[in-house]
Amino acid sequence: MVRNPLARALLLPFSLLxxxxxxxxDFFYRQGLLKGVRFNLPVIGVGNLTVGGAGKTPHIEYLLRLLIKHLDVAVLSRGYGRKTKGFRYVSTRDSAETVGDEPLQFKRKFPEAVVVVVEDRALGIPEMLKSHPEVExxxxxxxxxHRSVKPGLNILLTEYSHPFTRDFLLPAGRLREWPGAYRRADVLIVSKCPPDLSREQAETLLAELQPLPHQKxxxxxxxxxxxxxxxxRRYTTLLENDWEVLLVSAIARTEYLLDFLQTQVAEVKSLxxxxxxxxxxxxxxxxxxxxxxxxxxxKIILTTEKDAMRLELHRxxxxxxxxxxxxxxIRVEFLFGQGPEFDELVRQFLLEFKV
Structure with a gap:
């Protein structure tokens, strides 16, 4: 959200428009004038209400890690920032310029997955199934x-330190929709929580989010x-408490990462x-x-996995x-022992899926 009160006030009329x-x-979708397409195979959507920073990529990787050994999985992404257009399969030999940083990261880490970049998901899924009918x-x-496809399971992320309830619409804020759009979600995940988050703190945020009865x-x-x-990547290292680190990042928010690094090394400079x-x-x-x-x-230079996809262009x-x-x-972990509960929710969705 724009922090300067004057700038926010000047941008407010544009946010209202x-x-x-x-x-x-939203009205057109609710009245049935626009309709999302359902497919005869399970579709899980992962998204957020803001323009970035909630952690969609690590949570999709969590789902891939959970399911890829049991199912043939495909990932569809717009391929934000790529310099190509249209439908395209992602290969491990691609670059961030041809397919986007996040899809390339998915394919490099999970080469057995079918990864596709396409602007229109409703057209992209049937196009992908022509060549990969084995996808489950x-x-x-x-x-x-992107409501042209109606997922069977709709997962919405919101960052613990920046929940959608405290934000406003673009351009005065970072919301892509009104906060009430969270009602479309089946599952809410509060991401990037402090490792020592207490039950009391979680309950306080729950009261603020006001989840609907059906929402987990x-x-x-x-x-x-x-x-x-x-x-x-065969060469690894450990962070030492007497090291100086230059953090190079081009991600939506760095506070969570900086908080971690400051507990691990002597000093962090952030670029x-x-x-x-x-x-x-x-x-x-x-x-x-x-x-x-x-x-x-x-001293060393540290960067994120997503940024690495773009930095390697300067190999x-x-x-x-x-x-x-x-x-x-990074990997996602659920707090309060919720990991098995989340995994079971996903499994039940798949087991109960009906065409």
Whole structure:
């Protein structure tokens, strides 16, 4: 949300106009003038109400990790930021420019999954099934606002520190829809929670979110793994408490990541870019300059998995300048022992699915 009160006030009329358009679209869907397509196979949608930062990618990876050993799974994504258009299968040899950073990350980590980038999911699913009739489950990435497909299970994420209840519509805020749109969700996941979140704190937020009787609510956090070398993931390292770290990121919000790193190393310098930013040659030269200015002899560059997909476009420069760029992997964990309950909810949805 825009923090400057004057700027927010100036943007408010534009937010209201935007909200009028959103309300009109919602009205058309509720009246049946526009309809979402249902398919004869299970579809799970994962999305949020804001323009980023809630953790859709790690939660889709959680579902892939849970289901890929048992089912043939496909992931459909718009491929935000790619320089291509139309329907395209993602391969491990693609680049972020051709398919987008998140779809490439899915394919690299889960090569057995069918990963597709396409603007129109309603057309993309049947097109994908022509070549892959074996697919038994479709995961839709960032599809909460793309209502042309009606998922059988609709999962909505909201960040613990920035819940949708405290935000406002674009451009004054970061919401893509009115907060009341959360009612379309079957499952709410409060993401990026503090590891030590108490039951009392969770109950306070629950009261603020006001879930409907049918909506299940879960609380999740990130568990960070061992950093690996960007250019060869066989080489890993441990974060040490006497290290100085240059964090390079182009994600929606870095607070959660910075909070973690500040407990692990001596000092963190953060070099931040806009979400999904494509690093230029100038940018990577600036990264080198900032790294060279770090005074400690024990220093590394850290980046996120999503940013790594775009940084690797400058592989030759990183190799030539011997920049120690390491990638910090993450996994989703559910708090309060909710993991088995969430897994069972997904399994029951699949078992009870009817064409």
């Amino acid at each position: 935007y909200g009028l358009g959103v309300s009109l679209t 489950l479709v995961l839709l990435d960032d599809a909460f606002q 609510v879960f609380f999740s956090r990130y568990r960070y793994g061992r950093p690996y070398y960007l250019l060869d 931040e870019f806009e979400d999904h930013h494509y690093f230029s040659r100038y940018d990577v030269a600036q990264i080198k300059r900032h790294f060279d200015h770090l005074e400690s002899p024990k 030759s420069y990183l190799q030539k300048n011997r920049l120690p760029v390491f990638v910090l992997p």
